[in-house]
Amino acid sequence: MSKKIILIGYMGSGKSVIGKFLAQKINLPFIDLDLFIEEKEQKTISEIFKLNGEIYFRKIETMYLNQLLDSKKDFVLSVGGGTPCFGTNIQQINKASEFVFYLQLNAQSLTKRLTTQKGKRPLLTGLQDDKILEDFINKHLFDRNPYYRQAHIILPSDGLSITEIVNKIITFLPSDLFKKKNVIE
Ligand code: S3P
Numbered sequence: 001m002s003k004k005i006i007l008i009g010y011m012g013s014g015k016s017v018i019g020k021f022l023a024q025k026i027n028l029p030f031i032d033l034d035l036f037i038e039e040k041e042q043k044t045i046s047e048i049f050k051l052n053g054e055i056y057f058r059k060i061e062t063m064y065l066n067q068l069l070d071s072k073k074d075f076v077l078s079v080g081g082g083t084p085c086f087g088t089n090i091q092q093i094n095k096a097s098e099f100v101f102y103l104q105l106n107a108q109s110l111t112k113r114l115t116t117q118k119g120k121r122p123l124l125t126g127l128q129d130d131k132i133l134e135d136f137i138n139k140h141l142f143d144r145n146p147y148y149r150q151a152h153i154i155l156p157s158d159g160l161s162i163t164e165i166v167n168k169i170i171t172f173l174p175s176d177l178f179k180k181k182n183v184i185e
């Protein structure tokens with residue numbers, strides 16, 4: 001059985017920070033797909049959007065995703081908010097891993113987090129105030145939910161701390177496969 005754990009969810013749902021803590025706790029490497037793409041392309045995600053457009057970004061996102069899913073390596077992987085929602089990515093993700101978690105937050109919680117982090121997210125730049133941002137997130141989340149909900153495990157995460165979410169994820173992982181490390185928190 002492969003030991004790939006994959007975190008999916010909307011922008012701002014905490015995939016990267018939770019992935020990092022989880023990986024540390026169960027002693028697996030952590031990969032953030034956005035950072036992996038930035039390293040390979042030697043450009044930030046915002047630069048790729050600006051220079052080459054979203055379609056190009058989606059093509060290389062799928063290419064790098066498949067590269068990671070096809071590898072024999074075990075890891076915790078957090079993907080971009082849009083990754084599961086294009087082409088057959090969600091099917092490939094679910095095929096490559098038995099442990100696909102959707103970090104589910106409502107539009108209100110996401111707006112609160114994203115309002116200060118719009119700069120590095122090309123899809124959100126230009127959304128002026130919180131009301132406009134929340135309306136956009138509400139609709140976008142509605143469109144994307146059918147993809148996110150295909151994850152093996154849906155984790156309602158509103159109001160939970162990072163540690164609580166990580167510990168919740170661990171309860172779904174067979175202990176003979178994933179050895180929990182004692183890390184000082
Ligand atoms: C995107 C989410 C971003 C990044 C890109 C597009 C999306 O990742 O991949 O800006 O379509 O939701 P995060 O979810 O890590 O912000």
